[in-house]
Amino acid sequence: MRARATFAAILVVGAPLAAQGAGAPPTGGSGGTTAAPALPDLGPPAAPPDGAPPHVARIDRDGLRAHAYWLADDARAGRYTTSAGQQATAKYVADHWKKLGLKPLGDKGWLQSYPLRRTVLDAATAVAYGASKHDRDLAVLAVGETKVALAGRFVFCGNGSAASVPPGLAGRIPVVALGAGGGSGVGNDLQAVQRFVDVAEQLHKQGAVAGVVCLLGDKTSLGNTLNYRALLPDHPQLRYGGGGGDRGLRVKVPLLVLSAAQGRSLLAHCGVAVGDDGALDAGKPNDKAAGKLSIVVKEDDKGVGSNVVGVLEGTTKKAEAIVFSAHHDHVGRRLDGDAFNGADDNASGTAGLLELAEAFALGGPRPARSIVFLSVSGEELGLWGSDWFAAHPTWPLDKIVANVNIDMIGRAGRDGDGPITMQVTPSHQHEKYSSIVRDAVALAKGFGIAFTSGDTYYERSDHYNFAKVGVPVVFFCDGEHPDYHQVTDTADRLHYDRMEAVARLAFWTGWNVANDKGRPTTLGPQPGW
Numbered sequence: 001m002r003a004r005a006t007f008a009a010i011l012v013v014g015a016p017l018a019a020q021g022a023g024a025p026p027t028g029g030s031g032g033t034t035a036a037p038a039l040p041d042l043g044p045p046a047a048p049p050d051g052a053p054p055h056v057a058r059i060d061r062d063g064l065r066a067h068a069y070w071l072a073d074d075a076r077a078g079r080y081t082t083s084a085g086q087q088a089t090a091k092y093v094a095d096h097w098k099k100l101g102l103k104p105l106g107d108k109g110w111l112q113s114y115p116l117r118r119t120v121l122d123a124a125t126a127v128a129y130g131a132s133k134h135d136r137d138l139a140v141l142a143v144g145e146t147k148v149a150l151a152g153r154f155v156f157c158g159n160g161s162a163a164s165v166p167p168g169l170a171g172r173i174p175v176v177a178l179g180a181g182g183g184s185g186v187g188n189d190l191q192a193v194q195r196f197v198d199v200a201e202q203l204h205k206q207g208a209v210a211g212v213v214c215l216l217g218d219k220t221s222l223g224n225t226l227n228y229r230a231l232l233p234d235h236p237q238l239r240y241g242g243g244g245g246d247r248g249l250r251v252k253v254p255l256l257v258l259s260a261a262q263g264r265s266l267l268a269h270c271g272v273a274v275g276d277d278g279a280l281d282a283g284k285p286n287d288k289a290a291g292k293l294s295i296v297v298k299e300d301d302k303g304v305g306s307n308v309v310g311v312l313e314g315t316t317k318k319a320e321a322i323v324f325s326a327h328h329d330h331v332g333r334r335l336d337g338d339a340f341n342g343a344d345d346n347a348s349g350t351a352g353l354l355e356l357a358e359a360f361a362l363g364g365p366r367p368a369r370s371i372v373f374l375s376v377s378g379e380e381l382g383l384w385g386s387d388w389f390a391a392h393p394t395w396p397l398d399k400i401v402a403n404v405n406i407d408m409i410g411r412a413g414r415d416g417d418g419p420i421t422m423q424v425t426p427s428h429q430h431e432k433y434s435s436i437v438r439d440a441v442a443l444a445k446g447f448g449i450a451f452t453s454g455d456t457y458y459e460r461s462d463h464y465n466f467a468k469v470g471v472p473v474v475f476f477c478d479g480e481h482p483d484y485h486q487v488t489d490t491a492d493r494l495h496y497d498r499m500e501a502v503a504r505l506a507f508w509t510g511w512n513v514a515n516d517k518g519r520p521t522t523l524g525p526q527p528g529w
Contacts, residue, residue: 001345001407002380002460003485004352006227030168039065041341042496043100048504049446056504059355061496064503067351068410071328072343072491079342080332081305081377081384082116083234089328089350093308095373096354100361102310105372105394110310114378114388115354116303117239119144121231122296124247127173127212127256127491129154129269130290134262139230139335141196142254146297148210154270154289159215170207173293175270177263178222179278188221193229195222197251202233204252210295214263216278218336224486225258226335231297235332238303240384254295259336263370307376308387309394312360314370314514321370321395322510323403323471325386326353327379334487337528342395343491345484348410350375359507367514369401376462379407386462390469402436403465403473404510409502412449412478420447420498423454425475426467428526430455434472436520440509441529447501451529454479472520474509 045060070076070092076085094110100358106112125136126308140146144342150173158164158178176199196213203211229249231237258266264274271286308328311321326349330342357373360366372395378384393400413421425439426432430453440453458464463473483489513520 001457002383011175023237038062043418045390045500046497052446052504052508053364055359055511056507058359058363059500059503059507061500063355063358064351064499065491065496068343068356068494069491070345071347071350072341074131074339074341076339076341077234078332078340079328079330080235081238081329081381081467082118082236082303083332086329086377089305090306090308090377092373093328093350093354094310097308097310097357100357102357102361102373105309105311106307107394110308112307112309112389112392112394114240114305114384115301116305117299117301118303119231119237119297121233121236122298124294124296127257127258127266127291127293129266129289130519132265132269134258134266136233137259137262137335137337139226139232140202140254140259140297141230141249141251141257142294142295142297143250144297145299146254146295148254148293148295150210150268150293152290153287154291156285157203157211158282160202162202162248164275165202165206168395169203172208173291174203174208174211175214175266176211177216177267177272177280179216189225192221192225193249196249196255200251200253200255205281208253210254210256210293211246212266212293214258215260215335216274217261218260218334218338219266223335227332230257232332232335236303238381240378241304242380247250253434254297256293256295261336280325290349305378305384305388307389309389310357310373311395312357312366312371314368316365317368318370320399320401321372322483322514323372323395323400323466324353324356324510325374325376325403325405326407326508327376327385327462328348329380331380331485338487340487341490342483343489343494344408344410344478344481345489346379346407347491348408348494348499349406351507352406352409352499355503356507367511369514371510371514372400378523379462383465386465390465397469400466400471402510402513403463403466403471404506405461405473405475406503406506407461407475408477408479410478410499411481412495412502414498420501422449422451422502423457423477423479424451425454426473427453427457428529429453430458431524432467432473432522433524433526434520434522436472436509438523438529439512440474440505443508444505445507449501472522476506
């Protein structure tokens with residue numbers, strides 16, 4: 001799910017639960033295969049409620065887990081839009097739908113592509129000294145196209161504060177160390193952004209044209225914020241639709257930021273010792289330490305985002321369609337290589353979408369209306385993929401009668417033997433509350449699900465782009481939790497029995513709409529569900 005507005009505001013600073021299914025992912029972070037550990041038995045699928053379509057039995061917790069573990073594996077490197085991991089995910093989705101016998105509905109087979117402008121970190125970017133060369137596990141903060149080539153002495157500049165940065169940095173390579181302390185979260189992310197801005201300002205004042213920042217710890221906001229604001233290998237800054245989307249940090253000089261392991265190596269070369277607690281000892285710096293710094297940033301219009309679109313044709317009303325959607329992208333990998341796996345956000349919804357397609361295709365009779373399955377990218381960057389589909393639909397927009405969107409369905413709450421708790425929007429208090437939401441809430445009781453209002457997320461996931469063009473929507477979401485947009489959002493923390501219930505509810509909701517005589521109707525605000 002797209003980051004909330006408060007976090008989005010942070011991005012412009014400096015600018016003109018007990019888990020079920022524990023176990024490690026089946027492949028290693030480098031993409032190589034390792035022995036898959038035994039996963040706990042999830043128990044048999046729940047019995048479908050009375051009156052449910054027979055198809056729902058095809059949606060089961062084991063299938064959901066198999067998909068979620070693949071999608072949220074380290075080998076996907078956080079599925080950042082346009083990255084190799086995101087493209088591999090799009091292929092995974094398309095291959096699954098092809099096996100089910102769906103028909104491709106993209107503009108080129110299964111894929112629907114949309115153009116992006118990129119600011120890209122060139123492979124020549126590196127810092128080198130002695131026999132060492134660091135060109136991975138790094139990030140660059142820069143503005144626009146940049147080309148820096150420095151060869152000469154390193155100058156240790158402490159923590160980059162005004163009191164620590166010496167004069168006369170022209171032609172030198174400044175090296176700054178930023179501490180291992182500090183937490184994560186919105187407030188700390190804001191401080192981290194400003195910290196990088198301040199360091200660049202101080203280096204610029206003393207004549208530097210660029211600098212190297214050595215992180216002493218990767219697991220804080222200093223590392224996390226780079227994932228949103230910096231350029232990393234296979235992680236460009238992207239712009240969509242001719243404006244916006246440029247979230248690069250407005251620094252006075254470009255900064256190359258090294259992970260903790262690489263940073264300590266460079267600091268040692270400069271004669272700066274780092275204690276286990278992150279304390280620095282710069283009593284005897286190596287004044288002869290030298291090396292090379294290369295920073296190359298390019299801009300082009302060669303970026304391509306990709307949605308995956310397939311359709312199962314209906315029977316008596318096949319010219320009309322229901323769209324089931326989920327985004328498969330996430331936010332990439334951290335500086336030290338640890339992936340933001342996005343298991344709940346949104347491997348869970350994508351796994352549900354794959355199981356829904358299987359249930360519709362193989363679970364029994366086809367519905368009257370056609371079913372379009374839409375797996376989008378670019379959601380985390382601004383709902384780009386669904387915006388493109390709404391503006392360039394591969395199914396006639398006036399023939400789309402509803403959108404069922406699932407985003408973050410793997411961490412639904414539950415208090416003991418009480419109901420599964422989920423959120424839904426538009427709620428009965430919303431002006432766009434419709435019969436599709438009303439009926440979904442009623443069906444949810446059969447699955448032991450109780451809904452609260454999710455209207456705070458009405459504009460934050462892909463259903464919103466359908467709502468804007470007049471299509472009735474329903475959005476199922478578990479809400480935010482401590483692992484939201486953290487590297488701890490991993491597949492072993494998902495509740496697969498609850499995912500099973502929510503995905504089955506999504507199926508039945510769409511199934512009823514697909515077979516109803518009329519279309520869903522807008523009800524407007526109501527006193528209750």
